[in-house]
Amino acid sequence: MPPDSDNKPQKNIIETIRSLFGLNNTAPGKDGLPPKSGFNIWYVLLFFLFLTSLQQFLFAPKVETIPYSQFKQYVAAGKVSTLTIDPENIHGTLTEKPGQGFTTVRVNDPGLVKDLDDHNINYSGQTENKFLSFFLSWIVPIGIFFLIWRFFMKKMGPGMGVMSFSKNKAKIFAGSETKVSFADVAGIDEAKEELQEVVEFLSNPGKFQKLGGRIPKGVLLVGPPGTGKTLLAKAVAGEAKVPFFSISGSEFVEMFVGVGAARVRDLFSQAAKQAPCIIFIDELDALGKARGMNVMGGHDEREQTLNQLLVEMDGFETNKGVIIMSATNRPEILDPALLRPGRFDRQVLVDRPDINGREAILKIHSKNVLLGPEVDLRKIAGRTPGFVGADLANLVNESALLAARKNKETVEAAEFDEAIDRVVGGLEKKNRIMNTKEKEIVTFHESGHAIVAESLEHADPVHKISIIPRGIAALGYTQQQPTEDRYLMTRPELLDRLAVLLGGRVAEELVFGEVSTGAQNDLQRATDIARSMVTEYGMSDRLGLVTYERSRQPMFAPEGFSSGKNYSEEKAAQIDEEIAKFIEEAHQRVRKILSERRIVLDKLAQLLSEKESVPGEELRAMLAVA
Ligand code: ADP
Ligand code: MG
Numbered sequence: 001m002p003p004d005s006d007n008k009p010q011k012n013i014i015e016t017i018r019s020l021f022g023l024n025n026t027a028p029g030k031d032g033l034p035p036k037s038g039f040n041i042w043y044v045l046l047f048f049l050f051l052t053s054l055q056q057f058l059f060a061p062k063v064e065t066i067p068y069s070q071f072k073q074y075v076a077a078g079k080v081s082t083l084t085i086d087p088e089n090i091h092g093t094l095t096e097k098p099g100q101g102f103t104t105v106r107v108n109d110p111g112l113v114k115d116l117d118d119h120n121i122n123y124s125g126q127t128e129n130k131f132l133s134f135f136l137s138w139i140v141p142i143g144i145f146f147l148i149w150r151f152f153m154k155k156m157g158p159g160m161g162v163m164s165f166s167k168n169k170a171k172i173f174a175g176s177e178t179k180v181s182f183a184d185v186a187g188i189d190e191a192k193e194e195l196q197e198v199v200e201f202l203s204n205p206g207k208f209q210k211l212g213g214r215i216p217k218g219v220l221l222v223g224p225p226g227t228g229k230t231l232l233a234k235a236v237a238g239e240a241k242v243p244f245f246s247i248s249g250s251e252f253v254e255m256f257v258g259v260g261a262a263r264v265r266d267l268f269s270q271a272a273k274q275a276p277c278i279i280f281i282d283e284l285d286a287l288g289k290a291r292g293m294n295v296m297g298g299h300d301e302r303e304q305t306l307n308q309l310l311v312e313m314d315g316f317e318t319n320k321g322v323i324i325m326s327a328t329n330r331p332e333i334l335d336p337a338l339l340r341p342g343r344f345d346r347q348v349l350v351d352r353p354d355i356n357g358r359e360a361i362l363k364i365h366s367k368n369v370l371l372g373p374e375v376d377l378r379k380i381a382g383r384t385p386g387f388v389g390a391d392l393a394n395l396v397n398e399s400a401l402l403a404a405r406k407n408k409e410t411v412e413a414a415e416f417d418e419a420i421d422r423v424v425g426g427l428e429k430k431n432r433i434m435n436t437k438e439k440e441i442v443t444f445h446e447s448g449h450a451i452v453a454e455s456l457e458h459a460d461p462v463h464k465i466s467i468i469p470r471g472i473a474a475l476g477y478t479q480q481q482p483t484e485d486r487y488l489m490t491r492p493e494l495l496d497r498l499a500v501l502l503g504g505r506v507a508e509e510l511v512f513g514e515v516s517t518g519a520q521n522d523l524q525r526a527t528d529i530a531r532s533m534v535t536e537y538g539m540s541d542r543l544g545l546v547t548y549e550r551s552r553q554p555m556f557a558p559e560g561f562s563s564g565k566n567y568s569e570e571k572a573a574q575i576d577e578e579i580a581k582f583i584e585e586a587h588q589r590v591r592k593i594l595s596e597r598r599i600v601l602d603k604l605a606q607l608l609s610e611k612e613s614v615p616g617e618e619l620r621a622m623l624a625v626a
């Protein structure tokens with residue numbers, strides 16, 4: 001990609017406008033010459049001007065417009081030879097200059113006919129040309145509209161004519177056409193494994209039917225942009241060698257009411273004929289936003305389309321061999337109905353790759369790139385935490401371009417370094433890549449959570465600790481795995497949960513002597529737990545077994561609207577004190593735990609900064625020896 005590719009779309013718009021107004025000369029192209037433009041509105045205007053003047057000078061008879069009084073003088077002087085009188089104008093020629101005509105606007109002059117008769121002038125009346133005026137005022141405009149309409153229809157591409165608006169635009173790839181296979185996807189092995197089953201079903205549906213196994217109807221791929229969700233869906237189709245209907249959620253949502261729903265119906269009926277096959281709806285969130293979020297209320301187009309999708313998904317049997325795959329990077333806004341059993345009942349997390357995954361992805365994308373002998377993909381992977389597959393593909397491409405620009409034979413480490421800086425610079429703007437200091441803070445923060453979780457009796461064991469950024473808010477995460485399903489929680493369990501939430505912040509305090517803003521969400525959740533313990537569960541000794549209902553903010557209430565508490569200000573102050581007490585006690589506890597395990601904290605943080613993600617077992621082993 002060229003270096004200035006990020007501002008390309010903007011530049012394109014500006015250039016289009018420039019070329020529209022013929023301002024191209026002010027924007028010389030890269031080679032110093034003004035860029036050529038195919039279409040310039042000034043040319044069209046000039047052409048019209050030319051046509052009009054041509055008509056004026058060549059084809060129109062030489063006609064002079066004169067005042068009516070002068071016309072009367074001509075008549076009186078007998079200079080007029082013939083006259084044509086129509087309802088609005090009088091055209092005539094003069095006896096002296098036969099080639100020279102004149103015209104004048106009629107005025108109300110009842111004596112005119114008598115005048116003309118008196119001077120023996122040859123005159124005739126004329127009515128408007130009915131056909132010509134009809135032609136000009138009706139046929140021509142309609143014709144022009146038709147041409148414009150045709151033009152736009154053509155621009156919209158085939159299959160979008162009036163008759164086929166309801167036909168869907170799904171791109172269909174026959175089984176053999178999808179060239180992507182699992183070998184082209186790396187770094188997201190867990191997701192790949194889960195989809196293996198789908199592949200097996202599609203390539204041999206009979207086997208599963210005989211055993212009566214139930215295959216998921218819908219598989220939802222969830223993950224940040226660029227992690228390879230679309231790629232993975234294509235790979236499933238490629239592996240199973242079945243047709244692949246690919247459509248993007250936004251393509252369902254049309255400006256015409258009812259079209260989206262019709263498209264859904266059409267898509268499913270087409271797919272049923274081609275079974276076994278895959279329907280892939282990319283960017284499902286464009287279509288599947290929770291219903292009822294429309295402020296105006298009512299039943300809008302998108303809602304209708306979504307309803308139709310739900311109906312279709314319920315309506316067909318999986319055993320027919322149609323599997324619906326879908327991808328989104330915003331699962332939280334999806335309509336809950338989509339996630340119910342029998343619809344997208346299987347969700348596959350497509351996460352950011354860790355260092356091994358990144359190395360594997362780099363390997364795939366540099367397959368066709370001539371790498372210098374000293375290029376170490378592992379090292380590059382180590383330098384690019386937070387990069388997703390698309391970023392890495394871009395990185396390889398960028399390096400190759402840099403090498404080509406320098407006329408090198410192979411792509412060397414220097415180019416990768418330069419490209420990383422460039423890509424990181426771009427990504428940093430989007431707040432996805434950490435600098436070194438941030439990374440250090442995050443490693444200790446997450447280590448703090450993890451060690452506290454492992455040290456407390458009632459906390460869930462740690463599954464995985466990671467500093468690979470996820471989402472917008474969280475810079476790292478500590479994944480705990482509940483040992484069983486929980487419906488009730490006891491007071492000690494809640495207190496331990498509170499402590500784990502504070503672990504990150506306390507670790508920062510201990511190590512750096514200062515705290516960052518990264519703990520904000522933790523504190524909020526901790527406060528929520530403490531508040532619930534005091535006001536809802538009656539777990540505070542001081543306030544006792546009373547619940548203080550949280551005031552629920554009514555929907556659409558104006559800012560600052562309060563529905564009123566059902567307790568006094570004094571009680572409110574006591575509640576706040578109790579909450580603060582719970583938090584402070586937890587704080588002291590966590591400080592003690594982490595101070596005692598300071599060595600493990602440092603070791604874990606070190607390990608985390610090297611490996612980026614550490615499984616829970618490793619932490620348990622470290623704690624056991626310490
Ligand atoms: P998503 O749909 O999750 O936003 P895409 O599947 O469109 O991401 O990925 C864009 C491109 O990035 C792919 O075409 C591929 O070249 C590259 N890519 C992304 N993830 C991977 C991966 N895990 N392995 C290999 N290439 C990847
Ligand atoms: Mg995609």
Ligand code: ZN
Pocket residue numbers: 445449504505518519522
């Ligand atoms: Zn935290």
